Amino acid sequence: MSDSNSHAISASAPNHPEARHVDAHLVIDKSEWVPGKHPNPHRRHEGQTEYLERYLRCIECGVEVLKKRDFPVECDGGRR
Numbered sequence: 001m002s003d004s005n006s007h008a009i010s011a012s013a014p015n016h017p018e019a020r021h022v023d024a025h026l027v028i029d030k031s032e033w034v035p036g037k038h039p040n041p042h043r044r045h046e047g048q049t050e051y052l053e054r055y056l057r058c059i060e061c062g063v064e065v066l067k068k069r070d071f072p073v074e075c076d077g078g079r080r
Ligand SMILES: [Zn+2]
Pocket: 024, 025, 026, 058, 059, 060, 061, 062, 063, 074, 075, 076, 077
């Protein structure tokens, strides 16, 4: 018996429990610190050097958008 249970689980297939469907897309929330001042004046403040930008990303086709409605109608993921 040469059974090994040291296999790395899902190293190349990250699990996304938070993913949800938005139309044809499978979407996760993302956020990223961006250097500079926030583009929206209401969220800008004195001395701001970076801001947290929140966006949505489809894990199927890789499209990234700021708002759900910005997603293209169709998802290209899985059609390659
Ligand atoms: Zn998609």
